[in-house]
Amino acid sequence: MLPLCLAVIPWGILCGSLAIQNGFTAIETQAMSLLVFAGSAQLVAIELIAGNTPLLTILFTTFIISSRHFLYGLAVRHKVIDQPMRWRLPVSFVLTDELFAFSHHRKAYRTKLRLVYALSAGFSFYIAWNLWTLIGIVAGSLLPDLTNLGLDFAIAATFIALVIPGIKNLATLATVITAGVMATLLKSQGFELWLVTAALTAMSLGYVISRAQTKTEQIV
C-alpha cells in the first residue's frame, strides 16, 4: 500500500488546489477529504459546486460515481461478513479502489492479522490522501494554475500498475479491453452512467468467457 500512498500525491494535490481555486475555503476542502474520502467524486463535486449546480444533482452525481463501491462490497462480503460491526464499519470506510485492488487474497480480511493489515493499509492511505490534500490547499493558494498540469495522469499510472500485472488469462484480458473501450466511448458521448455500464458489460463478458473455458476443460 505504501507505493499507492506516494502515487496518490499528484491526485491529492489536484483535489486540494482545484477546490481552493474554485473558491472553497481551506477548511471546506480539508473536510471534504476527511469525510468523503473519494477522489473522483470529490473532483467532480468541486466543479459542480463551483458552478452553482442544484444540490440534488450534486448528490445524484456523487451516488453514480460511488456506485462502483456496491460491487466492491459484494465482492468482499463473504470475507468480511462474519466479523463484528467494530471491524466492518472501518473496513467499509476505507474500501477505496486501491484497497479493493489489494483484497483478492483468498484469506484477505478473514484472520485478525489480515484485518489489521487491511485496516493499516486503508487508514495509511486515508492519512496520505488528507496530507496531500493539505499540500494541495497550500500550493493552490500560492501558485496560480496547478490544475492544468495533467496531475490526473497519476491516477491512470497507478491503476495501470494495479491492473496490468493481474491480466493472466483471456477472460481478464477481454474484460480490461472491453471496459476501456466502452468507458471511453460512453464518457466521450456524455453518457452519465458510463462507468457502471462499462464495468458491468466488461465483467459479464469476462464471466461468460471464464465459464465457457471451464466447460471446455471439463469436456476435454
Added chain:
Amino acid sequence: MMTTILLMACITFFTRYLFLHRALPFKVGPKMQQFLSFSAPAVLTAIWVPIVFVTDDGINLDWQNPYLSAAVAAIIVAYKTHNIYYTTLVGMGLFLILN
C-alpha cells in the same frame, strides 16, 4: 457548503457499507463470486482509460498526446516488472517531461 459535504460523505459511505451489512439476507453464490472477481480490472480500467483518451473536445487518439505515450510506457513497465513503484515513476516522469 458543509451540508453538501456531509451529505456526500453519507452517500459514499452508504455505497461502501451497504453490502457489508449483516441484516441483508442473502449470500453471494459461487457464480456471482466469479462474476465479481472481474470487478477490479473492469472498474479500474474503466476509470483510467478515459483519463488518457477523453478530453473536453472528444476522444484524443493523437500520438502527440502525452497521456497516451506515457500510458503506453507505463503499461510496458507494469507488464515487464509487475512493480507499482517503477510503473508510476516511469509513467509520471515521462508524462511530466512530455507535457
